Amino acid sequence: MATVTANGVQQENGFSTTNSAGRMNGLSIGQNTIPMKDHDAIKLFIGQIPRNLEEKDLKPLFEEFGKIYELTVLKDRFTGMHKGCAFLTYCARESALKAQSALHEQKTLPGMNRPIQVKPADSEGRGEDRKLFVGMLGKQQSEEDVRRLFETFGQIEECTVLRGPDGASKGCAFVKFSSHAEAQAAINSLHGGQTMPGASSSLVVKFADTDKERTLRRMHQMAGQLGIFSPMTIQFGAYGAYSHAQMMQQQAALMAATQGSYMNPMAAIAAAQMQQMAAFNVNGLVATPMTPSSGTSTPPGISATSVPSLATTIGVNGFSTLPQSNGQATEHVYTNGIHPYPAQSPTVNDPLQQAYAGVQHYAAAYPAAYAPISQAFPQQPTIIPQQQREGPEGCNLFIYHLPQEFGDAELMQMFLPFGNVISAKVFVDRATNQSKCFGFVSFDNPSSAQAAIQAMNGFQIGMKRLKVQLKRPKDANRPY
DNA sequence: TCGTATT
Numbered sequence: 001m002a003t004v005t006a007n008g009v010q011q012e013n014g015f016s017t018t019n020s021a022g023r024m025n026g027l028s029i030g031q032n033t034i035p036m037k038d039h040d041a042i043k044l045f046i047g048q049i050p051r052n053l054e055e056k057d058l059k060p061l062f063e064e065f066g067k068i069y070e071l072t073v074l075k076d077r078f079t080g081m082h083k084g085c086a087f088l089t090y091c092a093r094e095s096a097l098k099a100q101s102a103l104h105e106q107k108t109l110p111g112m113n114r115p116i117q118v119k120p121a122d123s124e125g126r127g128e129d130r131k132l133f134v135g136m137l138g139k140q141q142s143e144e145d146v147r148r149l150f151e152t153f154g155q156i157e158e159c160t161v162l163r164g165p166d167g168a169s170k171g172c173a174f175v176k177f178s179s180h181a182e183a184q185a186a187i188n189s190l191h192g193g194q195t196m197p198g199a200s201s202s203l204v205v206k207f208a209d210t211d212k213e214r215t216l217r218r219m220h221q222m223a224g225q226l227g228i229f230s231p232m233t234i235q236f237g238a239y240g241a242y243s244h245a246q247m248m249q250q251q252a253a254l255m256a257a258t259q260g261s262y263m264n265p266m267a268a269i270a271a272a273q274m275q276q277m278a279a280f281n282v283n284g285l286v287a288t289p290m291t292p293s294s295g296t297s298t299p300p301g302i303s304a305t306s307v308p309s310l311a312t313t314i315g316v317n318g319f320s321t322l323p324q325s326n327g328q329a330t331e332h333v334y335t336n337g338i339h340p341y342p343a344q345s346p347t348v349n350d351p352l353q354q355a356y357a358g359v360q361h362y363a364a365a366y367p368a369a370y371a372p373i374s375q376a377f378p379q380q381p382t383i384i385p386q387q388q389r390e391g392p393e394g395c396n397l398f399i400y401h402l403p404q405e406f407g408d409a410e411l412m413q414m415f416l417p418f419g420n421v422i423s424a425k426v427f428v429d430r431a432t433n434q435s436k437c438f439g440f441v442s443f444d445n446p447s448s449a450q451a452a453i454q455a456m457n458g459f460q461i462g463m464k465r466l467k468v469q470l471k472r473p474k475d476a477n478r479p480y
Numbered sequence: 481t482c483g484t485a486t487t
């Protein structure tokens with residue numbers, strides 16, 4: 001890689017420079033110094049930065065720990081919106097370590113609720129590029145045995161044999177070298193080369209999974225379980241095109257849909273989508289009466305009589321449950337009441353599968369309505385993922401007891417009917433990618449927020465009831 | 481259980 005100098009001459013990196021051991025990082029040519037960084041420099045992630053601070057404002061704070069090689073505030077690539085975080089690379093590795101220990105969680109920038117974050121960026125990896133997974137070890141091989149096997153390839157920083165609760169070896173281990181090259185050398189020499197006593201096949205030596213790979217694997221597993229890769233995903237995207245009135249109907253449907261004791265929340269929304277088709281019916285596309293249910297409780301603020309045609313309880317599988325006069329729900333029909341639909345095989349128990357089956361059925365009946373957005377609304381601009389945004393005071397809701405499966409999109413779906421949702425954010429544990437079951441929804445006006453509280457606070461989904469309240473103002477509990 | 485943001 002070459003560096004263009006101040007006078008336009010190209011120079012190879014790395015000559016006539018000093019590094020962290022030296023005094024100065026830079027390539028000096030006459031009066032000009034081209035900033036250079038250590039080869040083992042650490043890129044730091046800086047979090048909890050007020051959004052009104054730019055590079056020039058942040059520079060002084062960080063410069064006291066050393067010369068800065070690069071400092072970049074993260075901006076949304078489309079909107080240019082400040083993301084509240086930055087990347088920082090010092091010329092010297094040592095400066096990064098100093099800054100991290102001096103600043104990380106140590107002070108809170110003005111206007112922030114939480115202390116500043118200063119830690120190696122995700123891109124720096126967690127040593128995974130020099131960490132090996134070793135499989136097909138003998139069950140009796142100890143850490144020491146594994147060390148002996150690998151020590152000829154370099155410096156071992158960490159060596160762990162995986163064991164079950166009883167302490168018995170699982171026949172695999174992690175070995176972390178001090179460099180990627182050492183790890184690679186071990187792979188080249190050891191992988192597949194010998195079979196350990198008691199092992200069923202030859203030794204496996206490979207790089208350990210990265211976090212990303214683990215996450216992807218988890219997502220694939222979950223997607224398989226939840227059936228996420230379905231037309232439903234596309235359909236969610238089409239919502240912007242619906243009228244507010246339609247959404248109100250849809251919402252009423254959603255509420256009716258989720259009143260049952262347990263319902264998979266994804267299926268709840270799926271059911272609501274089907275109810276929405278019923279809403280189309282009401283709007284005159286297809287004239288078909290809805291069948292009202294009896295004795296169904298309704299969410300606070302929504303009376304059954306206000307949405308008579310939609311006051312239908314939907315069962316766990318996306319069928320509507322129609323209590324008969326004897327009070328026993330024994331008959332299932334699809335919720336639009338239009339098309340009789342053959343009962344599913346009893347072996348199909350996944351509610352989502354069944355809900356999707358229903359949607360696909362509709363898709364066949366109304367191809368335009370269920371076409372991917374790019375086909376149905378070719379003029380629509382690309383939907384830009386929304387940054388988390390706060391609305392004005394009184395417009396921001398805190399929602400707790402969300403179903404584990406709810407993501408930003410489902411949260412938004414749930415609150416769209418009450419007004420313009422400018423942001424819907426479910427908090428996710430970054431380590432596990434699991435929802436923390438709470439989130440925020442921001443509207444552009446207080447009455448939408450109030451309507452949402454009225455309708456959705458206490459709303460039962462599964463075994464839990466949503467808690468929907470105004471978000472605490474940022475300055476609450478602050479004396480000054 | 482109160483805005484988490486990773487080019």
